[in-house]
Amino acid sequence: MRKNIIFAAIVALLAAVAVPSRAEEPEDDSKMNLNAIARAIELYCNVYKELNFNYVDTIDNKKAAETAINAMLREIDPYTEFIPDRETEAFFTHSSGEYGGIGSIIMAAPDGGVLISSPYEGSPAAKSGLKAGDKILKIDDDTVATWSTDKVSARLKGLPDTKIKVTVKRPWTDDSILTFDIVREKIFVSSVPYYGVLKGNIGVIVIDSFKEKTPQEVRAALEALKKNPAVKYIVLDLRGNGGGLLDSAVQVVGMFVPKGTEVLTTRGREKKSEKIYKTTQNPIDTEIPLAVFIDGGTASASEIVSGALQDLDRAVILGARSFGKGLVQTTIPIAENDGMLKVTTAKYYIPSGRLIQAIDYSHRNVDGSVERIPDSLTTVFKTRNGREVRDGGGITPDVKIDYPKYNQLLYNISNGNWIFNFATRFAAEHPTIAAPEDFVITDEIFEQFKASIDPEKLDYDKVCEVSLSNFKEIVKTQGYDNDSTAIIFAQLEHLLKHDLNKDIDLNRVEISRALESEILSRYYYQRGESVAYLKNDNTLDKAAEIFNTEGEWERMLNPEAKRKSKVVTGPSSKVPRRLLKK
Numbered sequence: 001m002r003k004n005i006i007f008a009a010i011v012a013l014l015a016a017v018a019v020p021s022r023a024e025e026p027e028d029d030s031k032m033n034l035n036a037i038a039r040a041i042e043l044y045c046n047v048y049k050e051l052n053f054n055y056v057d058t059i060d061n062k063k064a065a066e067t068a069i070n071a072m073l074r075e076i077d078p079y080t081e082f083i084p085d086r087e088t089e090a091f092f093t094h095s096s097g098e099y100g101g102i103g104s105i106i107m108a109a110p111d112g113g114v115l116i117s118s119p120y121e122g123s124p125a126a127k128s129g130l131k132a133g134d135k136i137l138k139i140d141d142d143t144v145a146t147w148s149t150d151k152v153s154a155r156l157k158g159l160p161d162t163k164i165k166v167t168v169k170r171p172w173t174d175d176s177i178l179t180f181d182i183v184r185e186k187i188f189v190s191s192v193p194y195y196g197v198l199k200g201n202i203g204v205i206v207i208d209s210f211k212e213k214t215p216q217e218v219r220a221a222l223e224a225l226k227k228n229p230a231v232k233y234i235v236l237d238l239r240g241n242g243g244g245l246l247d248s249a250v251q252v253v254g255m256f257v258p259k260g261t262e263v264l265t266t267r268g269r270e271k272k273s274e275k276i277y278k279t280t281q282n283p284i285d286t287e288i289p290l291a292v293f294i295d296g297g298t299a300s301a302s303e304i305v306s307g308a309l310q311d312l313d314r315a316v317i318l319g320a321r322s323f324g325k326g327l328v329q330t331t332i333p334i335a336e337n338d339g340m341l342k343v344t345t346a347k348y349y350i351p352s353g354r355l356i357q358a359i360d361y362s363h364r365n366v367d368g369s370v371e372r373i374p375d376s377l378t379t380v381f382k383t384r385n386g387r388e389v390r391d392g393g394g395i396t397p398d399v400k401i402d403y404p405k406y407n408q409l410l411y412n413i414s415n416g417n418w419i420f421n422f423a424t425r426f427a428a429e430h431p432t433i434a435a436p437e438d439f440v441i442t443d444e445i446f447e448q449f450k451a452s453i454d455p456e457k458l459d460y461d462k463v464c465e466v467s468l469s470n471f472k473e474i475v476k477t478q479g480y481d482n483d484s485t486a487i488i489f490a491q492l493e494h495l496l497k498h499d500l501n502k503d504i505d506l507n508r509v510e511i512s513r514a515l516e517s518e519i520l521s522r523y524y525y526q527r528g529e530s531v532a533y534l535k536n537d538n539t540l541d542k543a544a545e546i547f548n549t550e551g552e553w554e555r556m557l558n559p560e561a562k563r564k565s566k567v568v569t570g571p572s573s574k575v576p577r578r579l580l581k582k
Helices: 002-017 034-054 061-074 085-096 124-128 149-156 214-226 246-253 301-311 408-415 418-429 443-452 463-477 483-496 500-506 508-534 538-548 552-556
Strands: 081-083 098-101 104-108 114-119 135-139 163-169 177-183 185-188 194-198 202-206 233-237 262-267 275-278 290-294 316-319 327-333 340-349 380-382 388-390 399-401
Touching: 034 061, 061 081, 081 085, 085 098, 085 340, 104 149, 114 124, 114 135, 114 508, 124 177, 135 149, 194 214, 194 508, 202 214, 202 508, 202 538, 214 246, 233 538, 246 262, 246 275, 246 301, 262 301, 290 301, 290 538, 301 316, 316 538, 399 538, 408 418, 408 500, 408 508, 418 443, 418 508, 443 508, 463 483, 500 508, 538 552
Parallel strands: 202 233, 233 290, 290 316, 316 399
Antiparallel strands: 081 340, 098 185, 104 114, 135 163, 163 177, 194 202, 262 275, 262 340, 327 340, 380 388
């Protein structure tokens, strides 16, 4: 009862103190209208008070408050979110890439429990002997068979230099129950899983996120590649890079353009909030031919890098149109132990002046949905050399690559852990394999993989058969079913009947690449996975063609020799990681 009295007193206080008279209301609509804010708070408090007094069951106050907050924020944009105190540690871990623990990705096992998915190279997990596919049975003396991945993750983490005992069941081995004594360390998750020389003379740097130490990692990779006399060109692979820290992105751009170059402008609601970001350090190389790879998963900070290098005519951009996120978020502490608010505070504009935000969240359809800004409403801007670029739809590459559309079979095989399980068995039976650059999925390996799949257990959505069945039902409902249609349907059913072996063979190229990536990760960790994506990549092939054709790279960045973007057809080795890992 006392809590309810206090609750009512707060409402009264808000109404009395926070509500100014009409004469005191700000005349400028752009300023906060305290009267409207107070009325909104009072409305919420009154409704919640009545609910708390009258609802049949006891209400979880904290849960109710978080539900109300999240519902409110969903109406704004997907990037403005409330981060409860219990999740702040994970948020900062993601931003910094550092935490205390054993250094391994874990995943839910299909039959319950938790599996080791992928230890990080050089981590305590890897050094102790834990392997992908190990099922965690006990942590110290606690049985964890029924624990969630979150609970297991929290238990595996801890202060560096503390000890932990992990007992696992390892498939495909004689001594299947193994126990490892592990000393936790400070784990640093690299945002540059691979750099190296491919195609003989191209230095490739894969960047999968922008964290606090990303600039140092990219700088070290770039300097190492430049010391290699074979390297004549540089590629930054930003495909699947969902972004991260704005400052880190600006620093990466600064490695390729002169000091003091304007990279980005952010503009908030108030004019005085405008901020210009310029490069602050001497570059590493402003002349070496540079290409950047992007796709639909390239977003936010990675769009700053690719967009700025395009606007400054410093790099040729290859791939598919990027995601289109041009919004800046700022984290604001709410109160002690109450969490944080990650709120969209500005939009960012790259050097040509264009905003690449693809969706206008301030305008919603009747059903509440939002749509991409149509191309007809975008505006033409000019790069430094006068090339035309557009706003409102992400970064459009200079050379478009047709990436394959992954069919249901590849998705089901990956999502059902058939590739993961085969790689686990393969690693158990083959102590060593060739280097990542030389390893291939042979006919023998592919046939072994096909034989490992149980058709009765594969969750395979037979799209043609389901569609045909639905169509038959429509024909029957409309009264067109007769002997003639029955014969036609029987013929179609025979023609469209799925043959799993045939379907797998038809998709051998993409399945083999996914399989190769998973197997290489068992021996060479994240580096091996990256090499698998790149070594048969038609985007890299096209970049090599541009680089090695005399004067082509320069002509592409010169408006006098501007040509229409070419479309490259054929499969790509860039298989989305979401198909390979849970």
